[in-house]
Amino acid sequence: MKDMPQLRLLSVQNCDDVDVLFDMLKHSVQLRWLKIHFSLKNDKFVKQQKSFANNFWNIAQTFLHQLCVLKFYNCDFLNFNPSSSFTFPSLKGISLINCNNFEHFIKELSNLTALEELNFSKCRALKHVPEGFGTFTCLKKLNMRECEALEVFPSGFNNFTALEELNFSKCRALKHVPEGFGTLTCLKKLNMWECEALKVFPHGLNNLTALEELDFSKCRVLKHVPEGFGTMTCLKKLNMWECEVLEVFPSGLKNLTALEELDFSKCRALKHVPEGFGMLTCLKKLNMWRCEALEVFPSGLSNLTALEELNFSKCRALKNVPEGFGTMTCLKKLNMWECEALEVFPSGLNNLTALEELDFSKCRALKHVPEGFGTMTCLKKLNMWECEALEVFPSGLNNLTALEELDFSKCRALKHIPEGFGTLTCLKKLNMWECEALEVFPSGLNNLTALEELNFSKCRALKHVPEGFGTMTCLKKLNMWECEALEVFPSGLNNLTALEELNYSKCRALKHVPEGFGTLTCLKKLNMRECEALEVFPFGLSNLTSLEELNFSKCRVLKHVPEGFGTMTYLKKLNMWECEALEVFPSGLNNLTALEELNFSKCRALKHVPEGFGTLTCLKKLNMWECEALELFPSGLNNLTALEELDFSKCQALKHVPEGFGTLTCLKKLKM
16 A cells, blocks of 8 residues: 555445555545445444544644545444544545444534635434534535434524535425525525425525526425515526425516426416516526416417427416417427317427427317327327327328327227328337227238337237238237237237237137247247137247247136247246146246246146146246136145245045155245
């Protein structure tokens, strides 16, 4: 260690040898930057931490005169108790983060007159900060976030004239902030969110003319914000979301002409927003979702020409949106989902040519969407799921050539989809599940060559799927479960070589699955549960070498499973419970060495399980309950050393269980 006298920066992670560290520090007289990160809650290092805490300050004052930045993490036994001669003329930054037993500072701290940054966030036992803060006239950043026991704000606050950033968020016991904010004329960022006991806003707000960011979100007992917002003409970000008892919006809104982001979401008691929005011409993000008492939309909407993101979702009392959308030509994201009282779509839709995301899901009273979709050629995401009263699909679909995601699931009254899908060549995700009245699949399917996810599950009236699946060579997920009227599987299955997940469970009328499974070599999940009419297992099983999950439970008329299980060496989950007609267990069991879960419960006709269990050393769950005809327990039980759950309840014909339970040391649940 003596060979590093020129060391300038030292960072120690998970410090576990204090003697070596002290030796290094004694020979690092040129050290400028020191960071020590102790192991969190590790009993092995408790003694080392105590030794460090008791001796560090003396060593630092003797050898580390050039130190500029000092950072400690997770040092639970640190006490700030140096001698009265405590002085580091070059020290500009101190961070004591997550030092849980650190209860108080001492007055000698006031000697650090050059200090620019002080961080003691997450010092949860810190109750008091002594006098002396008033000497930190150079301090620029003060972070005391999550000091949960701190009840009194540091005194001398009015002398922090150079302060630029102040964070006392999540100081949950803090009830009062002393006067002094009026002198912080250089302050740019003020964070005080989740100060749950704070009832009164800090005074002197009107003097913070340099402030750019203000966050007092989740101050849940804060009822009133004093006047003064009108003077903060440099303010760019204002966050006040989840101020649940705040009934009146801060005054002076119209003067915040530099404001770019405004969030007052979840202000549930807020009934009215004052005039002034028309002056916020620089506003880019406006978030006001879940303002449940708000009945009238803020006026001046037409002037927000720079707005890029607007969210007024879950404003359940909002019945009308004023005209003005047509002027917001820069708008990229519009979220208005779950506006349950909204009956009429905002006008001016055709002018939103820059719009990329539109979500009006769960607008249950919305019956009609005006024309204009055809002009939104930049639209990438369109969500309109659970618009239960919507009977007609928005027109202009064929022009949305940039669309990547489309979701109109649970539009239960929707009977018809206009032509136009064939032009959506960029579409990657198509969700239309639980469109219960939809009888005909959208045309143009064969052109959706970029499609990766398709879900038309629970389209119970859908009897036929047109040709075109064979062209969707990028498809990775295909969900068509509970299409109860579907009798014929979509053709072109053999071309879906990129498919990773296939689910056609509960297709109860489906009797036959066409050939083609052998080409699905990327398939990882295959779910065909409760296909009650399916008599023959899909062919090509032996080629599904990537398969990890297979479920053909409750296929009650399925009598035989073809050979091929032995090739599925990646299979982790195999579910075949309640296959009541199945008499013979699938062969190749001994090759499924990666298997973790196996369930063949309620296979009542199954009399015999072949040898091979002894190779399933990764098996964690084995369920074989209510196998009423099973007379012999599977052999090789003693090798299942990873087994955690075993259930062979109600195996009434089972007379004997082989030896081997003594090796199942990981077993947590046993039912017999």
